[in-house]
Every structure is written in C-alpha cells, then in structure tokens.
Amino acid sequence: MTLSPVQCPKCGNPFQALPSWEACPTCGNVLQIEVFPALFRVTAPGQTGEIVMLEGESSCFYHPHKKAVAPCEGCGRFVCALCDCELNGRRFCPACLEAGKIKGKIKSLENYRVLYDTIALWLAIAPAITLIFWFTTIVTAPAALLIAIRFWNAPRSVVHRSKIRYVIAIILAVIQIAAWAIGIYFMRETLYV
Amino acid sequence: MSEKKEYRRLTRLRWRGGKSLDGFFSYAGLWLGSDHLLSIRSNRFSEEYKRFYFRDIQTIAVVKTTRREIWNVALLILLLIAGAFSFSRPAGSGVFAAFFGLLILMNNLLGPSCTVYLRTAVQMEELRSLKRLRRARRMLARIRPLIAATQGELAPEEASLRIRELYESSGAGRRTRFATSPLNLSVH
Numbered sequence: 001m002t003l004s005p006v007q008c009p010k011c012g013n014p015f016q017a018l019p020s021w022e023a024c025p026t027c028g029n030v031l032q033i034e035v036f037p038a039l040f041r042v043t044a045p046g047q048t049g050e051i052v053m054l055e056g057e058s059s060c061f062y063h064p065h066k067k068a069v070a071p072c073e074g075c076g077r078f079v080c081a082l083c084d085c086e087l088n089g090r091r092f093c094p095a096c097l098e099a100g101k102i103k104g105k106i107k108s109l110e111n112y113r114v115l116y117d118t119i120a121l122w123l124a125i126a127p128a129i130t131l132i133f134w135f136t137t138i139v140t141a142p143a144a145l146l147i148a149i150r151f152w153n154a155p156r157s158v159v160h161r162s163k164i165r166y167v168i169a170i171i172l173a174v175i176q177i178a179a180w181a182i183g184i185y186f187m188r189e190t191l192y193v
Numbered sequence: 194m195s196e197k198k199e200y201r202r203l204t205r206l207r208w209r210g211g212k213s214l215d216g217f218f219s220y221a222g223l224w225l226g227s228d229h230l231l232s233i234r235s236n237r238f239s240e241e242y243k244r245f246y247f248r249d250i251q252t253i254a255v256v257k258t259t260r261r262e263i264w265n266v267a268l269l270i271l272l273l274i275a276g277a278f279s280f281s282r283p284a285g286s287g288v289f290a291a292f293f294g295l296l297i298l299m300n301n302l303l304g305p306s307c308t309v310y311l312r313t314a315v316q317m318e319e320l321r322s323l324k325r326l327r328r329a330r331r332m333l334a335r336i337r338p339l340i341a342a343t344q345g346e347l348a349p350e351e352a353s354l355r356i357r358e359l360y361e362s363s364g365a366g367r368r369t370r371f372a373t374s375p376l377n378l379s380v381h
Contacts, residue, residue, distance in 0.1 A: 003359055003363075005360045009308075009312070009317055014363060016356070017356065018356055030256070031254055031255060032254070033253070034252060034337070035347065035352050035356065036250055036253075036340050036344050036347065037344040037345050037346075038250060038251045038344055039252060039359075040355050111241060111242045111243065112241050113239065114238065115237070115238055115239060115240060157240055158199075158240070158242055159200040159222075159224050160198070
C-alpha cells in the first residue's frame with residue numbers, strides 16, 4: 001500500500017514540511033498538523049491462504065482447499081488466512097463478524113443505538129410542558145410507560161447513562177395516567193349525578 | 194452493581210451544524226476510550242458511533258476558522274438593531290440588547306474558532322464537537338500521550354525528513370512543477 005503525504009484537510013494540497021500555524025499555499029487556511037508514526041507505517045498486503053498439501057491437514061471451514069491458520073473466537077471454526085479477520089487482538093471469521101455487528105455481540109463493531117430511555121422521557125415530558133398539547137398525554141403517557149418497561153433491559157447509549165431517564169419517564173407517565181383516570185372518573189360522576 | 198465507566202467525556206454533545214438539514218438536527222460529541230476515541234453523532238433519540246483507535250491515527254490537523262468573527266458581526270448587527278429599538282421602547286428591547294451583548298461576550302470568551310480533522314489510513318474525519326481552539330488544544334494534550342504510548346514517539350527531525358520523503362515519493366512536487374502545463378502532460 002502506498003503512503004500518502006501530509007495534506008491540507010481543506011484543499012488536499014500536499015505539504016513538504018509540517019505546517020505549524022502557517023497558511024496553506026493553495027487555500028490560505030491557517031493550520032497546524034500533528035503527525036504520528038502511523039502515517040509512515042506500511043500496511044502489509046492481505047493474505048490469500050495456502051492450499052492444503054497434506055492429507056488430514058486442517059482446512060478452512062469456508063474454503064476446504066485452503067489451509068487453516070486459526071480458530072474463530074466466535075464459533076470455533078477453523079479459518080484460512082483469507083477468512084481470518086483480526087479485531088482488537090481477537091480473531092473472527094467473516095460470518096461471526098457480520099453476526100456480531102448485526103446482533104451487537106461485538107461491542108466495538110456497534111455503530112448505532114436507539115436511545116429508548118430518551119424517547120420514553122420525551123414522550124412523558126414534552127406534551128405535558130407544551131401546554132397546548134397537554135391532551136395528547138392520553139396517548140403519550142401510556143406510550144412512554146410501555147417503552148420504558150419494554151426496553152428496560154435494552155442496551156442504552158455506549159457511553160455513561162444510568163436508568164434514571166426510564167425511572168423519571170415511568171413516574172411522570174404514571175402521574176399523567178392517574179390524572180387522566182381521576183379526571184375521567186370525576187367527569188363521569190358529574191355527568192351521571 | 195455499578196458498571197465500570199468505559200468512556201470518559203472529552204466534549205459534551207454539541208450542535209453539529211453544517212449545510213445539510215441532517216446536520217442541522219444533529220449533535221456531535223467526543224469520548225475517550227481505553228484504546229480509542231469515540232465520536233458520537235446524535236439526534237438525541239439515536240446515536241451513531243465512530244471509533245478511532247490510537248494505533249490508527251496518522252495526523253490531527255487544526256485549521257483556524259473565521260466562525261467567531263462571523264458570529265461577532267451577526268450578533269453585533271442584532272445588538273445594534275435591539276439597541277436602536279431600545280431608545281424608542283426602552284422596556285422590552287433593552288433585554289434583547291443585553292442578551293445579544295452577553296452572546297457576543299461569550300463568543301469572545303470562548304476564544305478563537307477552529308475545525309479539527311483526524312486522519313487515519315482510510316479516512317479524514319472532521320471532529321464536529323471541537324470548534325474552539327482552546328478546547329481542541331486541551332483535547333490534543335490529553336490524547337497525545339495516549340497515542341504516543343500506543344504508536345511510539347517520533348523525533349521532530351525524523352518526522353520532517355520522512356514527511357519530505359513522502360512528499361517526494363508521492364510525486365506531489367513534480368506535479369506542482371508541471372501544474373501550469375496547459376496540456377497537463379504526464380510527468381516523466
């Protein structure tokens with residue numbers, strides 16, 4: 001793999017010397033660039049896998065004619081050099097990587113999460129504080145309660161987060177539902193008496 | 194049982210901004226993991242993650258921008274308008290004038306603005322949560338030793354020598370020399 005030079009992030013102009021609060025000669029942006037050794041690291045080309053030469057030699061699960069080099073840490077299947085995918089010091093087969101990403105089993109591959117706690121909290125708070133839409137709480141309060149209970153154990157944000165949002169959402173939703181129930185009860189009482 | 198904190202916050206979720214509608218409604222944040230930086234893009238109800246492992250970070254570029262000056266001009270115009278109105282209706286507009294004045298003060302107290310780009314072998318990513326130079330410097334001071342611990346140190350002389358080598362091996366110098374050719378003739 002060829003290495004690319006240090007470039008201006010705005011215009012792509014390559015630099016001969018590291019700029020330190022100097023203007024880019026092409027676009028004029030004043031910039032500073034810090035360089036780390038990874039810039040000069042040549043990435044080794046990917047391997048294709050050796051062909052099995054001896055009878056009884058372990059072969060790749062996905063390519064039976066290729067020699068196995070490692071077992072997958074996800075499923076234990078033997079994989080050849082082509083299928084051997086290294087991720088943070090662990091070795092996986094492509095199928096496990098794919099499954100790990102979809103099912104969220106490999107945390108470092110996870111790149112998307114829905115924040116159900118925030119959704120529940122907003123459903124519980126937003127209609128109540130926007131006084132014009134208070135009547136929608138008849139729908140949003142049960143929805144907030146349902147989401148909070150249904151997704152109580154669902155993974156929250158990758159960073160921080162306690163279950164406080166769920167707790168607040170449940171308390172507010174219960175208060176709103178109770179208010180509706182009391183309101184409807186007294187309305188019925190006044191109508192029928 | 195208390196969960197062990199895997200990430201430490203570098204920046205809060207900040208308005209991401211940008212020219213697209215998508216950027217307008219999204220926020221960006223930066224967190225520090227044990228061996229990587231975690232860039233979060235959020236719309237408050239869902240989050241997208243990008244991990245930049247310390248071993249893969251090649252360069253970090255900080256580009257000064259004129260964002261602060263632009264905001265100063267915009268806020269100053271609003272302050273002048275509110276100030277002009279406050280002469281005719283002192284009660285209401287004075288509050289607006291004070292508000293815009295406060296915003297101008299805050300904008301200047303935050304310091305010069307910048308854009309930070311992080312480059313790996315496969316991408317150049319703008320870190321949208323870092324918009325002020327002071328914060329960017331603080332972040333850099335925090336992650337520099339972590340990157341050095343993973344990748345090793347690079348002496349300034351060696352770095353400049355290798356940057357020149359990269360520049361020359363990429364043919365960038367030669368391309369620059371022939372850049373004026375109207376026929377864009379290939380370099381021999």
